[in-house]
Amino acid sequence: MTKVSELEASVLGQVWKHGPCTAYSVRKHFLESPTSRFSGSAGAIYPLVSRLEARGLLRSREVGRGRRPGKKLEVTPSGRAALRRWVEAPLGGEESGTYDPLRAKMVFLGSLSPAKRRRWLEEAERALAAHLKRLEAHREAYAGETDPYFEIASWNALDQARSRIRWIRRAKARLTAATR
Amino acid sequence: MTKVSELEASVLGQVWKHGPCTAYSVRKHFLESPTSRFSGSAGAIYPLVSRLEARGLLRSREVGRGRRPGKKLEVTPSGRAALRRWVEAPLGGEESGTYDPLRAKMVFLGSLSPAKRRRWLEEAERALAAHLKRLEAHREAYAGETDPYFEIASWNALDQARSRIRWIRRAKARLTAATR
DNA sequence: CCGCTCATGTAACTGGTTACATGATTTA
DNA sequence: TAAATCATGTAACCAGTTACATGAGCGG
Secondary structure, eight states: OOOOOHHHHHHHHHHHHTOSBOHHHHHHHHHHOSSOSOOOOHHHHHHHHHHHHHTTSEEEEEEOOSSSOEEEEEEOHHHHHHHHHHHHSOOOHHHHOOBOHHHHHHTTGGGSOHHHHHHHHHHHHHHHHHHHHHHHHHHHHTTTOOOHHHHHHHHHHHHHHHHHHHHHHHHHHHHHHHHO | OOOOOHHHHHHHHHHHHTOSBOHHHHHHHHHHOSSOSOOOOHHHHHHHHHHHHHTTSEEEEEEOOSSSOEEEEEEOHHHHHHHHHHHHSOOOHHHHOOBOHHHHHHTTGGGSOHHHHHHHHHHHHHHHHHHHHHHHHHHHHTTTOOOHHHHHHHHHHHHHHHHHHHHHHHHHHHHHHHHO
16 A cells, blocks of 8 residues: 655556666656656666665566666556556645746746846747647657557647647737737 | 745745735745645745845845834845846746646556546546636635736636646547547 | 767755744734 | 734755766667
8 A cells, every 4th residue: 555656656657658678768758758847867766766676566677688688677566556546546736736937937027127028928939839849749759659648648738838828929919918 | 146046036026026025924925826836835935035135135124013013024136136037047948848747647547447547537627627716716816916917927827727627628538439 | 999878876965845843913 | 711823933854856977788
């Protein structure tokens, strides 16, 4: 009945989905993901994997295939159970909210001069467009993925990005309207 | 030319916007906000305020008004400058992405049984609807606020919430379609 | 053979949270 | 007068990041 943290569950889930794999490949997944909240820092992953092994949620197999033998991770039955429990755990109030760093800055946009404000809005729109492109590229890279849940999850990221772009545009409209 | 962290900037901005006020009132703002990423824990706020005072970004005045004299905080000119710098700082790649805890769980929804999956989707939709209600109530509570930036920022939170509800509905549609 | 990626790890640091402690003032 | 809120603070803890270190195998 062990509970796992979000990062722990993400690692567990990653190993569960992508077969026996190395800790490094899990790490790389985080490093490349444009949507994860975790950086995939080695200092987080490796100690965490050790802990999961110690708790019997992961096990490592010496797979001596080819010339480069590697320690491949696998999820144990209790690991799968822990993952399931994490997924279906009742959502706390914090989980139902999202945090947007641009929103946090928007609140204080009034502290800038009108010229700087305009610049900020342009720059924000540009950054969001670039981010959307990154998301689309990342999606492209995983075109072979047939798992519907992965697909649905990626909808969320795309929705969010598009919604934020519309938001910035509306902000611009609202603010120029006020000046006129 | 001191740089401030996000929490520091938020405190600075809060004091800047809501006149001379106590550290406690700033803290309460975080405690009540349904959208902030910070909990407003005392252990974060008070040491942080002291640091900002030491760095000359905040100053405290003994305002002996009424029966309850209090230490009221004010933003110094360098504090305002630091806030401005934080707002207009170029957005890093991490800032252009948002993180959604529901999305993280969605990726591994396939680990649940079909029945549990359906339950999860229902529960998620319910939680998101409740969150939207909280946002609307919070907005209502600040109806007197005339600042356009506050208003625009709150659009973002509402957009995001509605967009997530549509997302869950689409997910349900997609998944029931697959079963049929 | 040089540089890149694979692969694993650790130590120091950072920053926020939890939990606790205290006391004054207001409201029921 | 008891409970709630205002108000300030601190110490222990935790989790993730940064930066560093090491070595093996592979491609140009």
